[in-house]
Amino acid sequence: MSTAVNRAINPIKSSFHWAHRNLFRSPIDSVITLTLCAFITWFIPPLFDWFILQATFTGEGNEQCVNDGACWIFVREFLPQFIFGFYPEESRWRLVTAVIIVIAFIGIRIVFKKKVHKFFTLTLIVSYPIIAFILLYGGVFGLAVIETHQWGGLFLTLVIATVGIAGAFPLGVALALGRQSNLPVIRAFCRLFIELWRGVPLITVLFMASVMLPLFLPQGLDIDKLLRVLICIMLFASAYLAEVIRGGLQSIPSGQQEAATALGLNYWHTMRYVVLPQALQNVIPGIVNTFIGLFKDTTLVLIVGLFDFLGIVQAAATNPQWLGHAIEGYIFAAFIFWCFCFSMSRFSLRLEQRSHLKEKPMTQPS
Amino acid sequence: MNTSNNIITFDQVNKWYGDLHVLKDIDLSISKGEKWVICGPSGSGKSTLIRCINKLETYQSGQLQVNAKVPQQVGMLFQQFNLFPHLSVLENCTLAPMRVNGRNQQSAIDIAMHYLTRVNIAEKAHQYPHQLSGGQQQRVALARALAMEPEIMLFDEPTSALDPEMIKEVLDAMMELADSGITMVCVTHEMGFARQVADHVIFMDQGSIIETAQPIDFFDNPQHPRTQKFLKQILPY
Secondary structure (H helix, E strand, O other): OHHHHHHHHOHHHHHHHHHHHHOOOOHHHHHHHHHHHHHHHHHHHHHHHHHHHOOEOOOOOHHHOOOOOOEHHHHHHHHHHHHHOOOOHHHHHHHHHHHHHHHHHHHHHHHHHHHOOHHHHHHHHHHHHHHHHHHHHOOOOOOOOOOHHHOOHHHHHHHHHHHHHHHHHHHHHHHHHHHOOOOHHHHHHHHHHHHHHHOOOHHHHHHHHHHHHHHHOOOOOOOOHHHHHHHHHHHHHHHHHHHHHHHHHHOOOHHHHHHHHHOOOOHHHHHHHHHHHHHHHHOHHHHHHHHHHHHHHHHHHHHHOOOEHHHHHHHHHOOHHHOOOHHHHHHHHHHHHHHHHHHHHHHHHHHHHHHHHHOOOOOOOO | OOHHHEEEEEEEEEEEEOOEEEEEEEEEEEEOOOEEEEEOOOOOOHHHHHHHHOOOOOOOEEEEEEOOOOOOOEEEEOOOOOOOOOOOHHHHHHHHHHHOOOOOHHHHHHHHHHHHHHOOOHHHOOOOHHHOOHHHHHHHHHHHHHOOOOOEEEEEOOOOOOOHHHHHHHHHHHHHHHOOOOEEEEEOOOHHHHHHHOOEEEEEEOOEEEEEEOHHHHHHOOOOHHHHHHHHHHOOO
């Protein structure tokens, strides 16, 4: 109370007070503060210059970029390609539709909250992969088939990440449960699977999938390259996820399972209604961490010849008419990646807070 | 002894944890509707004994017969309550009736509310376990077990983790339940409860049943020196 009053009476004095308390409390604090100030004044103005003051925002071609700053025309020019890759222009509405369905669904959930019937949600979640596949790949309802080698850009990144996450999650849960199974065979298999996938770099896995696997497959049997990559990323992420979820399972006191068993619940019901909801809530940060890692790892598909978002940016930067703008491209790519990863992290925070409202640590007398 | 009326029969049951012999030649016949209290020092095997009844523990030799569906018709109360913290009080009580007994939601809610009312905690139905006191949590746990309409209720030191002023509300609920004719097996050190409710009291030590008696004889005229010593220690005044 009194500080608020002070500040109102004498703002200069109180801000001086604040600075003294927070920035110059000890000699070491002062040195750190001054160093950081020097660093900021040395570093920020040139950056600001490059990004905005000296940058070129309008114009048509590379020739317009005569200033020393960034050439944002480059990004603007290639933006459709960054997003859609080599997907035929006349069919891009299909991708937009697929995204709009998701956004509309989320919108409905936010606006109507609990009024949205479970059945509706479930139907959409189950049918969406099919809808999305038809929209993206085509081949039915008069939609032209668009082969996966034409897929690319941010769209491809999102496809890989979404399919990877959607597939890795159930698989990770199954593996985590399997590792704690009473049956030695299942336990050993899950352990082997997890150790195998965790022990190999993703690049190796992708390389095996795209180059080596076709050599072993019988003649004539050709699995789509993107599909192979998707499966690999899914399995790879599931191994990491399984270990995170196992940590969650271990955090649940054995009394929970005993109480469920004593009530007559079988193993699956015990897991589904008692153990997993709590275990998953406890490891939300770890799960989202794995998903963010997976999202960024999608950029590795470049080495097997798929042009994800970063790959397209890189390709555009080598366009002879636009040479010298790789930095703008990379910064843009970094920014977009950051936006997605940051949203995921915020989403995880919200999930956590929501669960903490319900479940505080049990107050048990010891 | 009339064996046809027995609901729980232990016949030479033995259990080992590795080299540790935790149950030694347990013989015990409990008739339908009887209330039994088991007491004894910690580590004497009393919890293990009742956990065998609802198959939370296995045993290595002997025979144990329970004339009820195990574990559905055998309810249990734990020292640490073990409520499901992510579910509301009502959801705690409807989960098993819906998933195990196949009741629909409305009928599960009806039976849950019936027993929550019976243990005087219906007004907390929509709260979460962490919002309740220990005594309230244990009463919810009782309602949760009763919602399965069990034939047998097992109590594993249900008041040991409670603050003293909350013990009575749980014991009251248990006494009220005892009047209903259900079979009860209680591991407890609440000797007042044992005196008032129990038909038989068992004293266990080091995995063996040392003494079985009616409460009056057990408290006023214990036979075995170890029972006498134990009672002297827990009832010093």
